[in-house]
Amino acid sequence: MPILHLPLKGVYFDQIKSGEKVEEYRLVTPFWVKRLEGRSYERIELSKGYPLRGDTSRRITRPWRGSRKTTITHPHFGPDPVEVYAIRVNP
Template sequence: MTPKEFFDKVVEMRRCQKEYLKNKRQIDLRISKQIEREVDEEIERVQKILHDKQNPQLFLTMVNMKILDLPLKAKWYEMIESGNKKEEYREIKKYWIGRLAKCGGRNSYEKTGFYCKKGICFSCITRGNGFHPKEYTHVRFRFGYTKRTMLFELESITIGVGNTNWGAPDNECVFILKLGKCIKKNESKDSTEFQPKNS
Protein backbone atom coordinates (compact mmCIF):
# COMPACT_ATOMS: atom_id res chain seq x y z
CA MET A 1 0.00 0.00 0.00
CA THR A 2 1.40 3.41 -0.95
CA PRO A 3 1.39 6.34 1.51
CA LYS A 4 -1.35 8.02 -0.58
CA GLU A 5 -3.50 4.87 -0.51
CA PHE A 6 -3.00 4.60 3.25
CA PHE A 7 -3.98 8.25 3.74
CA ASP A 8 -7.09 7.85 1.57
CA LYS A 9 -8.16 4.78 3.54
CA VAL A 10 -7.80 6.61 6.86
CA VAL A 11 -9.83 9.54 5.50
CA GLU A 12 -12.57 7.19 4.27
CA MET A 13 -12.57 5.31 7.57
CA ARG A 14 -13.04 8.53 9.54
CA ARG A 15 -15.81 9.65 7.18
CA CYS A 16 -17.70 6.39 7.73
CA GLN A 17 -17.18 6.58 11.47
CA LYS A 18 -18.63 10.10 11.56
CA GLU A 19 -21.56 9.04 9.39
CA TYR A 20 -22.28 6.16 11.73
CA LEU A 21 -22.21 8.41 14.81
CA LYS A 22 -24.53 10.80 13.05
CA ASN A 23 -27.05 8.42 11.44
CA LYS A 24 -26.42 5.03 13.16
CA ARG A 25 -26.50 3.22 9.80
CA GLN A 26 -25.07 -0.29 9.96
CA ILE A 27 -23.56 -0.01 6.48
CA ASP A 28 -21.31 2.82 7.66
CA LEU A 29 -20.22 0.78 10.66
CA ARG A 30 -19.42 -2.28 8.51
CA ILE A 31 -17.41 -0.25 6.00
CA SER A 32 -15.47 1.56 8.72
CA LYS A 33 -14.65 -1.74 10.45
CA GLN A 34 -13.45 -3.27 7.18
CA ILE A 35 -11.22 -0.28 6.41
CA GLU A 36 -9.97 -0.29 10.01
CA ARG A 37 -8.79 -3.89 9.56
CA GLU A 38 -6.97 -2.95 6.36
CA VAL A 39 -5.32 0.01 8.08
CA ASP A 40 -4.25 -2.18 11.02
CA GLU A 41 -2.77 -4.76 8.64
CA GLU A 42 -0.79 -2.07 6.82
CA ILE A 43 0.51 -0.68 10.12
CA GLU A 44 1.58 -4.19 11.15
CA ARG A 45 3.31 -4.73 7.77
CA VAL A 46 5.28 -1.48 8.01
CA GLN A 47 6.23 -2.13 11.65
CA LYS A 48 7.59 -5.53 10.60
CA ILE A 49 9.70 -3.94 7.85
CA LEU A 50 11.06 -1.37 10.31
CA HIS A 51 11.86 -4.14 12.79
CA ASP A 52 13.73 -6.13 10.13
CA LYS A 53 15.71 -3.05 9.13
CA GLN A 54 16.85 -2.67 12.73
CA ASN A 55 18.41 -6.11 12.38
CA PRO A 56 20.83 -5.42 9.48
CA GLN A 57 21.95 -9.02 9.01
CA LEU A 58 18.37 -10.32 8.75
CA PHE A 59 17.29 -7.41 6.53
CA LEU A 60 20.20 -7.81 4.10
CA THR A 61 19.56 -11.55 3.96
CA MET A 62 15.88 -10.98 3.14
CA VAL A 63 16.76 -8.45 0.42
CA ASN A 64 19.12 -10.90 -1.31
CA MET A 65 16.74 -13.84 -1.19
CA LYS A 66 15.13 -15.22 -4.33
CA ILE A 67 11.93 -16.68 -2.91
CA LEU A 68 9.60 -19.24 -4.45
CA ASP A 69 6.08 -18.83 -3.01
CA LEU A 70 3.93 -21.94 -2.74
CA PRO A 71 0.49 -22.37 -1.10
CA LEU A 72 0.00 -25.76 0.56
CA LYS A 73 -2.92 -27.80 1.81
CA ALA A 74 -3.13 -28.21 5.58
CA LYS A 75 -1.79 -31.78 5.70
CA TRP A 76 1.44 -31.03 3.82
CA TYR A 77 1.98 -27.65 5.51
CA GLU A 78 1.76 -29.19 8.96
CA MET A 79 4.02 -32.12 8.02
CA ILE A 80 6.70 -29.71 6.82
CA GLU A 81 6.20 -27.48 9.86
CA SER A 82 6.68 -30.44 12.21
CA GLY A 83 9.88 -31.46 10.43
CA ASN A 84 8.46 -34.77 9.20
CA LYS A 85 8.47 -33.80 5.51
CA LYS A 86 11.79 -32.76 3.97
CA GLU A 87 10.74 -32.35 0.34
CA GLU A 88 7.92 -30.81 -1.65
CA TYR A 89 6.88 -32.03 -5.10
CA ARG A 90 5.46 -30.52 -8.26
CA GLU A 91 4.36 -32.23 -11.47
CA ILE A 92 6.49 -31.89 -14.60
CA LYS A 93 3.91 -29.93 -16.56
CA LYS A 94 3.98 -26.71 -18.53
CA TYR A 95 3.03 -24.45 -15.60
CA TRP A 96 5.70 -25.81 -13.23
CA ILE A 97 8.33 -25.96 -15.96
CA GLY A 98 7.67 -22.25 -16.43
CA ARG A 99 8.13 -21.58 -12.71
CA LEU A 100 10.95 -23.97 -11.85
CA ALA A 101 13.08 -24.53 -14.95
CA LYS A 102 15.65 -21.93 -15.91
CA CYS A 103 14.59 -22.11 -19.54
CA GLY A 104 10.91 -21.72 -18.67
CA GLY A 105 10.20 -24.26 -21.39
CA ARG A 106 11.22 -21.77 -24.10
CA ASN A 107 14.91 -22.37 -24.56
CA SER A 108 17.51 -22.62 -27.27
CA TYR A 109 21.14 -23.65 -26.93
CA GLU A 110 22.29 -20.42 -28.56
CA LYS A 111 20.67 -18.33 -25.81
CA THR A 112 21.67 -20.25 -22.70
CA GLY A 113 24.20 -22.93 -23.58
CA PHE A 114 21.87 -25.84 -22.85
CA TYR A 115 18.96 -27.49 -24.59
CA CYS A 116 15.35 -27.92 -23.60
CA LYS A 117 13.17 -29.70 -26.12
CA LYS A 118 9.81 -27.89 -26.09
CA GLY A 119 9.74 -27.68 -22.31
CA ILE A 120 10.20 -31.42 -21.75
CA CYS A 121 12.68 -31.29 -18.89
CA PHE A 122 13.71 -34.93 -19.24
CA SER A 123 15.66 -33.90 -22.36
CA CYS A 124 18.06 -31.91 -20.18
CA ILE A 125 18.87 -35.11 -18.29
CA THR A 126 19.04 -37.46 -21.28
CA ARG A 127 21.39 -35.10 -23.13
CA GLY A 128 23.76 -35.33 -20.17
CA ASN A 129 23.61 -31.64 -19.39
CA GLY A 130 21.59 -32.07 -16.23
CA PHE A 131 18.46 -30.21 -15.17
CA HIS A 132 18.79 -26.40 -14.96
CA PRO A 133 16.52 -24.99 -12.25
CA LYS A 134 15.79 -21.33 -11.67
CA GLU A 135 18.09 -19.86 -9.06
CA TYR A 136 15.76 -19.71 -6.06
CA THR A 137 17.48 -19.48 -2.68
CA HIS A 138 14.40 -19.99 -0.47
CA VAL A 139 10.85 -21.28 -0.56
CA ARG A 140 7.99 -19.68 1.37
CA PHE A 141 5.08 -21.99 2.12
CA ARG A 142 1.66 -20.50 2.72
CA PHE A 143 -1.12 -22.24 4.67
CA GLY A 144 -3.67 -22.25 1.86
CA TYR A 145 -4.29 -18.60 1.00
CA THR A 146 -3.98 -17.23 4.52
CA LYS A 147 -1.20 -15.08 6.00
CA ARG A 148 0.29 -18.02 7.89
CA THR A 149 3.67 -18.75 6.30
CA MET A 150 7.05 -20.35 6.90
CA LEU A 151 10.28 -19.64 5.07
CA PHE A 152 12.86 -22.36 4.32
CA GLU A 153 16.23 -22.48 2.67
CA LEU A 154 15.90 -24.26 -0.67
CA GLU A 155 18.79 -26.69 -1.01
CA SER A 156 17.99 -27.89 -4.52
CA ILE A 157 15.42 -28.43 -7.25
CA THR A 158 15.91 -31.73 -9.04
CA ILE A 159 13.92 -34.26 -11.05
CA GLY A 160 13.28 -37.75 -9.72
CA VAL A 161 10.86 -40.10 -7.98
CA GLY A 162 9.66 -38.74 -4.65
CA ASN A 163 8.39 -40.22 -1.41
CA THR A 164 4.73 -41.27 -1.71
CA ASN A 165 4.27 -40.72 2.04
CA TRP A 166 5.12 -37.08 1.42
CA GLY A 167 2.66 -36.63 -1.42
CA ALA A 168 4.62 -37.77 -4.47
CA PRO A 169 2.85 -39.92 -7.10
CA ASP A 170 3.80 -43.59 -7.27
CA ASN A 171 6.72 -44.38 -9.64
CA GLU A 172 6.47 -41.05 -11.46
CA CYS A 173 9.17 -38.42 -11.93
CA VAL A 174 8.43 -35.02 -10.45
CA PHE A 175 10.22 -31.81 -9.56
CA ILE A 176 11.74 -32.37 -6.10
CA LEU A 177 12.25 -29.32 -3.89
CA LYS A 178 14.71 -30.32 -1.16
CA LEU A 179 14.29 -28.19 1.94
CA GLY A 180 17.00 -26.83 4.19
CA LYS A 181 16.50 -25.21 7.58
CA CYS A 182 13.49 -23.12 8.53
CA ILE A 183 14.36 -19.41 8.59
CA LYS A 184 11.20 -17.92 10.02
CA LYS A 185 7.51 -18.56 10.67
CA ASN A 186 4.61 -16.14 10.55
CA GLU A 187 1.65 -17.36 12.58
CA SER A 188 -1.24 -15.16 11.45
CA LYS A 189 -4.13 -14.59 13.85
CA ASP A 190 -6.63 -15.29 11.07
CA SER A 191 -4.86 -18.38 9.67
CA THR A 192 -7.99 -20.50 10.08
CA GLU A 193 -10.30 -18.08 8.26
CA PHE A 194 -9.67 -19.69 4.87
CA GLN A 195 -8.19 -22.97 6.08
CA PRO A 196 -7.34 -25.29 3.18
CA LYS A 197 -8.87 -28.75 3.08
CA ASN A 198 -6.74 -31.83 3.50
CA SER A 199 -6.54 -34.24 0.60
Protein backbone atom coordinates (compact mmCIF):
# COMPACT_ATOMS: atom_id res chain seq x y z
CA MET A 1 0.00 0.00 0.00
CA PRO A 2 1.18 3.55 -0.65
CA ILE A 3 2.40 6.08 1.91
CA LEU A 4 0.95 9.61 2.12
CA HIS A 5 3.77 12.15 2.52
CA LEU A 6 2.85 15.46 4.14
CA PRO A 7 5.55 18.14 4.48
CA LEU A 8 4.57 20.58 7.23
CA LYS A 9 5.59 23.98 8.57
CA GLY A 10 7.66 23.67 11.73
CA VAL A 11 4.97 25.00 14.07
CA TYR A 12 2.39 22.44 12.88
CA PHE A 13 4.92 19.58 12.96
CA ASP A 14 5.80 20.43 16.57
CA GLN A 15 2.12 20.59 17.55
CA ILE A 16 1.45 17.15 16.04
CA LYS A 17 4.57 15.70 17.66
CA SER A 18 3.47 16.98 21.09
CA GLY A 19 -0.08 15.64 20.61
CA GLU A 20 -1.63 19.11 20.66
CA LYS A 21 -2.83 18.88 17.04
CA VAL A 22 -4.73 15.77 15.90
CA GLU A 23 -5.72 16.77 12.34
CA GLU A 24 -3.78 18.25 9.45
CA TYR A 25 -5.71 20.33 6.92
CA ARG A 26 -5.42 20.46 3.14
CA LEU A 27 -7.65 22.61 0.91
CA VAL A 28 -10.14 20.75 -1.26
CA THR A 29 -8.41 21.27 -4.62
CA PRO A 30 -8.10 18.94 -7.63
CA PHE A 31 -4.60 18.03 -6.37
CA TRP A 32 -5.88 16.79 -2.98
CA VAL A 33 -9.12 15.30 -4.35
CA LYS A 34 -6.99 13.02 -6.51
CA ARG A 35 -4.85 11.96 -3.54
CA LEU A 36 -7.56 11.53 -0.90
CA GLU A 37 -10.97 10.75 -2.41
CA GLY A 38 -11.55 6.99 -2.44
CA ARG A 39 -7.93 6.26 -1.53
CA SER A 40 -6.40 4.40 1.37
CA TYR A 41 -2.83 4.42 2.60
CA GLU A 42 -0.73 2.15 4.75
CA ARG A 43 0.60 5.06 6.76
CA ILE A 44 1.30 8.80 6.78
CA GLU A 45 4.79 10.25 6.85
CA LEU A 46 4.83 13.76 8.29
CA SER A 47 7.98 15.80 7.85
CA LYS A 48 9.19 19.14 9.16
CA GLY A 49 9.83 20.82 5.84
CA TYR A 50 11.92 18.72 3.47
CA PRO A 51 14.56 17.03 5.66
CA LEU A 52 17.49 15.00 4.43
CA ARG A 53 16.75 11.31 4.01
CA GLY A 54 18.53 10.23 7.20
CA ASP A 55 17.17 13.01 9.44
CA THR A 56 14.69 11.04 11.57
CA SER A 57 14.27 13.88 14.10
CA ARG A 58 12.22 15.77 11.51
CA ARG A 59 9.95 12.86 10.51
CA ILE A 60 6.95 11.21 12.16
CA THR A 61 5.27 8.08 10.84
CA ARG A 62 1.67 7.40 11.82
CA PRO A 63 -0.92 4.83 10.73
CA TRP A 64 -3.48 5.96 8.16
CA ARG A 65 -6.71 6.78 10.00
CA GLY A 66 -8.56 8.46 7.14
CA SER A 67 -9.74 11.94 6.31
CA ARG A 68 -13.00 13.84 6.15
CA LYS A 69 -14.25 16.97 4.41
CA THR A 70 -15.15 19.89 6.64
CA THR A 71 -15.37 23.67 6.57
CA ILE A 72 -13.06 25.67 8.83
CA THR A 73 -11.82 29.19 9.39
CA HIS A 74 -8.06 29.22 9.99
CA PRO A 75 -5.51 32.06 9.84
CA HIS A 76 -3.32 30.01 7.49
CA PHE A 77 -6.11 30.00 4.85
CA GLY A 78 -7.28 33.59 5.36
CA PRO A 79 -10.30 35.17 7.09
CA ASP A 80 -13.06 33.38 5.15
CA PRO A 81 -14.35 29.83 5.79
CA VAL A 82 -12.81 27.25 3.44
CA GLU A 83 -13.55 23.61 2.64
CA VAL A 84 -10.68 21.32 3.65
CA TYR A 85 -9.75 17.71 4.12
CA ALA A 86 -9.08 17.03 7.80
CA ILE A 87 -6.50 14.24 7.83
CA ARG A 88 -6.25 12.37 11.13
CA VAL A 89 -2.65 12.34 12.35
CA ASN A 90 -3.03 11.19 15.96
CA PRO A 91 -1.27 7.91 16.85
